[in-house]
């Protein structure tokens with residue numbers, strides 16, 4: 001029997017973990033797809049294609065004609081467009097689709113969280129809070145809404161150097177998680193941070209900053225996730241494997 005072919009929209013830790021699980025599963029073959037934004041993407045244990053498909057209909061054509069039997073969308077919780085493209089393309093092609101999406105972080109008692117809908121609202125919230133020294137952990141491609149804030153010193157941490165235009169006068173820190181509470185506490189202390197801005201990405205790799213902020217009494221501006229299309233969702237790679245198993249040919 002031909003193997004079940006899975007197209008995996010990747011770019012997250014969960015996608016890499018699922019690729020590893022699939023790689024050791026008989027009767028399944030996987031092609032991972034990356035958008036190509038990251039200059040040095042993590043290695044994946046399977047064939048990889050890189051770059052956009054060229055929109056919904058091109059993705060549907062790629063899925064159709066038996067090229068792929070299943071689609072797993074394991075893009076980042078803040079990937080705003082691709083999950084919707086994936087849902088529509090899968091419907092057009094008649095291919096079952098799963099969203100692999102880690103759960104969001106939740107506040108605990110004593111946290112000072114200010115939830116906002118998007119990055120522009122986060123910048124306005126900083127003005128409202130009278131923030132003076134802000135740690136931005138929103139990713140290098142999300143800094144522009146903060147560029148015009150007056151009287152605020154920004155410390156922007158990202159994995160890679162931000163593209164132009166960057167934030168004038170900001171302190172840039174290049175670092176890649178996972179981070180621990182000790183180093184995150186030191187970062188908040190050393191830069192005298194009074195407000196942390198983060199997207200609600202969820203996951204363990206970068207959650208230590210929230211514990212450090214809690215302990216230091218640092219306020220958190222938490223950017224909520226974009227909408228997710230209706231349909232089945234797995235929160236972990238193991239749950240995604242169970243869904244794939246139940247849809248095997």
Ligand code: NAP
Pocket residue numbers: 009010011012033034035037050051052053054055056059074075076077078079080081082083085139
């Ligand atoms: P997006 O707004 O959802 O997608 C924009 C376009 O990029 C899509 O329409 C698609 O182009 C292409 N694309 C996105 N993911 C792709 C994939 N896995 N394979 C092939 N093409 C893909 O996404 P984004 O926010 O620009 O993020 C791009 C990628 O970086 C995503 O895969 C995401 O998982 C990852 N990422 C994003 C964030 C974030 O905060 N946004 C953080 C970490 C990682 P076509 O229409 O041409 O197919």
